[in-house]
Amino acid sequence: MAKSKNKNTEAQILNAAKQIFQTKGMDGARMQEIADKAGINKALLHYYYRNKQLLFEAVFKNAFSLLAPQLSAVLNDDSSIENKIKNFTSNYVSFIIKHPYLPNFIIQELNRNPEFILKLKENKDFPNLEKFKIQLTKDVSDGIIKPISAEQLFINILALNIFPFVAKPLIMAFTNTDNKSYNRLMENRKTEVSNFIINSIKHT
Template sequence: MLTVWLNYLVNMENNEHKILEAAKTVFQKKGMTGARMQEIADEAGINKALLHYYYRSKQMLFEAVFFQAFSLIAPKLGAVLNSEIALFDKIKHFTKGYISFAMAHPYVPKFIIQELNQNPDFAEKLVQHNSFPNIDIFKNQIETAVKNGKIRTISPEQLFINIMSLTVFPFIGAPLLKGFTKLNEADYKVLIEERKTMVADFIINAIKK
């Protein structure tokens, strides 16, 4: 227990860890191509040469950041999707959990989707990653609910896409949506906060008979 705490303290002053934190900040703000190694070094408060000492190249540092970001959120999503709870409860947990996470880490969703769009081959690496969530159980659950007449007819894939869209897009599209709704940062945040429960209600109303 004490060692955990000590490791934590050590890591805070550990250069390798400081670099990864700085790289996260810069890559998530500027993207792979927009980020500069010098800026990451400055952000970490260390020398540029050390970046290469620890991570060899910009590409490898980037991939470390990318997969760490994904590993931060993916297991949480997978755990909810594969848990043994009723469909409506699962939808509530999933949306609330994701929105809470994204509010705490606002750059992560943007970052993942952005880089995935510019590196199509990254998608393959990601799917094969051990923490990539499997949605088969969730799909079965939806199909069963449709068959049993518990919910309206809808393809499991479409319902899943709808759930993802309603939870993720308000973060990805924030600048655009703020423009449309003419809301400032603070008011937009209030709106997002409301979505922790609103999104699930909306979905459930859409599918329940």
């Protein structure tokens, strides 16, 4: 079984590392805990991934490669701005439910080490605003959409969708909600948020 276990253990390690790193961060994670969660010896971690930093980077890149396509969808598909916003908003909530710790993990670790994103930017799949910018400029000059820069609109879309999950404990406290009703709030946002954005930018 040894050789067939090969790929299996490697994936098991990555999966365990994902759980630990995404909840505790690079500094809070312990190699021993990852090994325990993967059900293997600690030395085996170093056999597959040479050290903590490399294991972390594998997890981080993997996480980012899940998030990036979600964003690229808003920026590069061929539908109208209005539809892009609608689709992204409803899809993103579903996406997050599958990967609840992901956005916070990425944001937290990028703040700890901002140079890290330079490596990611070299990738050709890295989200790019150009197409979105052209489309928006056209819609604005056509009078479909009120004047707004692509950067500001993009920031607003990200903010309204991502922030409620990143700041979940804080917002739960302010709004006095438990987990169940918070999830209901988030479920409502699938349509609330896109209406909110479109209301704001669409010419009447």
